Amino acid sequence: MAQNEPPAKKGQVQTTSPEMQTEVPPIGVTPPQVLAQEAADGHRGAAWRLMHWIMENDPRAVEAVSSLDDDRLAKYFLEFIALGTWAGKPFVVPKSLRTPYARMQLRTLFQPGAGIDSARAERVLLDALKDRHTSVRENAINILGLLGCTRAVPALVEELHDPQLTIRLQAAKALGRIRSAEAVPALLKELKEADEPLNSQVFIALVQIGPRATPALIEASKSPSSWMRWHCMRALGEIQDERAIPTLVQALLDNDHAVAWIAAKGLVNFGKDAIGPLLNLLTRVETSPWLAETAAYVLYEISMRYTRLKPYLEPVEQAIHGVASRIATPYAARKALSCLIADHVIAG
Known part of the structure; x- marks a missing residue:
């Protein structure tokens, strides 16, 4: 079994800086299947060892992730990508797991056939849209867009009204990637009220949706608002x-x-x-x-x-x-x- 970190004493604050941990502790010989289950149970020692094998592109690790019937593992992967914690606890990991490349590789696990079961990935990501942490919601939205998850469109449309601008931007970007005509009316509505950064992202999304957006853009081009007409003409010209x-x-x-x-x-x-x-x-x-x-x-x-x-x-x-x-x-x-x-x- 993988060894876990010794528990901190009551009232003790962990002060070890991630930058100070430059050497990789022993990886051990615990099978990835066991590491995956222990990681799902919240054990951080097992989690970083499992991620080490994933970074090494070890097929046994990917198989362990895909075969584990437990939503918690996918949830904790998303938490680590977004916050750097595991099961809500501080998580000091080797330097190789603190890079943008590592986060990208872990996001890949949510892609079909890459690790996490597709139905589980969608379920966990959609549930994460309710998370109190902005970064978790941002990353969930981003991955849903990369997945092209059409079932997420209604939820992403709701995210266009989130108080956080970064969430609204990610929602518009994801809707563009999904290319669903269902999202077009909501995106057009944002053009009436949005500020410049969101306007730019909404425009990109409409162009990405392409010909599916044409009928709604033509209708919106009759608006009494010259602002709306300008954006519609610009999008129609780009969609061609x-x-x-x-x-x-x-x-x-x-x-x-x-x-x-x-x-x-x-x-x-x-x-x-x-x-x-x-x-x-x-x-x-x-x-x-x-x-x-x-x-x-x-x-x-x-x-x-x-x-x-x-x-x-x-x-x-x-x-x-x-x-x-x-x-x-x-x-x-x-x-x-x-x-x-x-x-x-x-x-x-």
Whole structure:
């Protein structure tokens, strides 16, 4: 059996600094199966010896972890990753177990087939979202995101309202990794109220969710809030789902210039697929100064990327910048559109 640390005397405070412990105590010959059970029972001596074998990539240690039917071991691994304690007690371990690499390797145990049973991992991680320690909740959220755990989405959505900003940031990051459309309405709601760091993380999450977020983003782009419309246009441009092209084209007419410009930048990402809808718009509406700027920008950028389009689009750009642009632009756009379709450059 693995030897445990001698109990501290009543009232005695442990003062040994982890940095002072540079030598690894004897590992012993206790089988990993026994170490795993003792570690689950809260014995710190067994815990660090088991982790030593895990760091050594010993398959017996991984097998011991995977075969033990006890949630406590997974719970204590998470506690050690987050707090450096074991079963709620101070835990002085060898230097090799105090590194970011060691914590990363222990997080890997929660991955499917890597050690901890998947159902147990999810159960322990979801339960950890109620833990009083912020660091434990942060790490649980992080691992749930890495697992792509769709069953965690409702709980992670709730974490978007946690008083701690770090928890809200981790929740948004995890929801992006999971890529569930179920999370999109909650993420969009955060855009209305969040501060800058959370806004940035919510935006990244929406882009990661990708085309699944497109319908909700298109709907939210009708918001009376220019702040919301700007973020929606930016996300739609990054996701590059063709269903968003009509919305982005229409946004070139937005009464907020910032929204119109971010829509124009997004349209450039669609390349020649954006040309037909844009030229159609120019044939139907009056070319205001704002529309002239944004439309000319899109036409120029796309023609630079697709040189075959330049002979068709250059006359439209010239019409937009001409003295009679309001009259000349619709005519030039209509002619360019007809020629592009006739030459089978774009679909009719």
